[in-house]
Amino acid sequence: MKTRFLSALIFLICTVTLSSTAQERFVNGIVTTFDSIAVVGADVKVKSSKQIVQTDSLGRFKVNVAATDKLNVSAKGFNSQNVKTDEKTKIVAVNLKLKPGEKAREYAIGYGYVKDGERLNALAQMTNDDVDFSQYTNMYDLIRGRFAGVQVQSNGDIIIRGQNSINLSSAALIIVDGMQVDNSIMNTLVPAQVKSVNVIKDGSSAIYGSRGANGVVIIETKKGND
Template sequence: MKTRISLVFLALFCVVTVNSFAQERFIQGIVTTFDSITIVGAEVMVKSSKEIVKTDSLGQFKVKIDGSDKLKISAKGFINQNVKLDEKTKLVAVNLKLKAGEKAREYAIGYGYVKDGEKLNALAQMTSDDVDFSQYTNMYDLMRGRFAGVQVQSNGDIIIRGVNSINLSSAALIVVDGVQVDGSVMSTLVPSQVRSINIIKDGSAAIYGSRGANGVVVIETKKGLDD
């Protein structure tokens, strides 16, 4: 009788152990900013175990998770981001947003989160913390004269790199809350609802493909950040 009970307990122990190992798995990921600039040394915390790992020189990480779990990614100068995982998640790509202001940029470069500081320095930024956007009636008036070398034409095109062709458009690509949009969207945006405007002038714009060849205007709205 004792032998039978022992076997039952042993069987139950094996089932629990197998289930435990089945739920425990590893997941890999990468942390970037502005879609392609890798962040080195960002902290990735697993909510279930509180384990913390840091991204490597390529912005990559690998952590052990327990079934459906959550990750918290943080780096000084950037807005923290939480990522909810499910059982099908195998790879995580996290794009942290840089906080507003020059201090955040200094942290990103000074703390070594962004190795190629020239990429961040090539970005011109203006936020609602720096300027009262609500005093402007439209986005064109807001941007006109605010960024060195950036022109706002009468037809609404925003020119960052000068007029490159007589026949082809030289207008910059417009990205609003992470989505590439038609330039006409600029006329519908309300300045008071905009959080920040970033101008990407150099080769970093290549991450947007051929459409980014004329430079990119990256706009974050207050609604987009709340989402």
């Protein structure tokens, strides 16, 4: 009888262990800011288990999650972000927004979240949380005077890195909701419908191709839940 009981107990323990192992699920992710700069040492907290891991030197992380779960990603100087996951989620990409003001940049660099301080200082961001975009009549008025060194010419071109050539265009590349668009869209975009404007001034803009060499204006519009 004891032998049967022990055998049954061992079988039950093995079954529970194997079941727990089978249910173990991992999600890989990466945390960046300004779409391309890795955020190092950001905290990634799993809601179900309260587990906290930090991103590595490339902004990557790996966490154990439940079938449906929520991740909270935070770093000093940045707005924290919540990410929902389900049984189909395998990879998560989080782009943290830097808080407005020089203090946030000091935190980002001083705490080691962003290794390349010069690169970060070559970027600028403005969100509808910082400034009421609805007070502007058009996108040119919104951008004009709000970003240091950025000029708006009479023909509608936005100049970020100065006049590079007499014959070739020095106009910045315009990206709206991830799509490269013509400068003329600035005449039709309504500021009140815009969520954020990012300006990339340095060499990292080269990820957008040869036109990115003149700098990039990245515009994100509001979605239904914003």
